[in-house]
Amino acid sequence: MMTKHLADIAHPTIYKPFPVLTKFYNVMLVGDSGVGKTCLLVRFKDGAFLAGSFISTVGIDFRNKVMSIDAVKIWDTAGQERFRSVTHAYYRDAHALLLLYDVTNKASFDNIRAWLTEIHEYAQQDVVVMLLGNKADSTHDRVVKREEGEKLAKEFGVPFMETSAKSGLNVELAFTAVAKELKHRTMKEPDEPKFQLQEYVNKEVRTAGCCRS
């Protein structure tokens, strides 16, 4: 066990206590089963990809991550219908929702409208929602074009990007962007302009297959 000596405590330059984090933003991952919610969380949290056999989330799970902006508590929900009543209970505490579909699965894209209806029903009115087209690395199996995701996002007025839990494409950005928006809302002076989430995303986003990803 580590001990702290009084002599160290008397010299604040030597002993700096850890900063006390007072704020955790709740970020919830939602979308059909198998779209890659758990993988996205693991990629963001640990920088790794969970390849191989697919183990469905049961109910709900969470992980904390301290970012340079602030800390986030990420709630990984089960996409399976049978857990829906469990996950509904968590919506109202969510500050942001990352809504995922899988670019290789048309049904998961078609279900986005139903997910948005559900969000509307159970989440707070001012919740930050971002649409993510995951598995953008799967070039050969892709059935949903990036433009289709962009169009749907525009229709609902939410920011959009494609991600890949496998390659890491835009994963950090998705979480950073919502954390920046939330932080800005909390800290903003009354006369300060609003944080332009969509503009920030447009500036930072990388495209699948592009050399900059």
Ligand SMILES: Nc1nc2c(ncn2[C@@H]2O[C@H](COP(=O)(O)OP(=O)(O)OP(=O)(O)O)[C@@H](O)[C@H]2O)c(=O)[nH]1
């Ligand atoms: N190619 C590719 N495969 C992915 C990606 N993300 C997830 N997968 C695969 O997709 C499958 C499902 O991933 P999960 O993260 O478990 O899906 P989920 O959305 O959490 O599923 P539920 O827990 O049932 O809601 C796994 O076999 C992953 O390896 C990705 O970005 N690219």
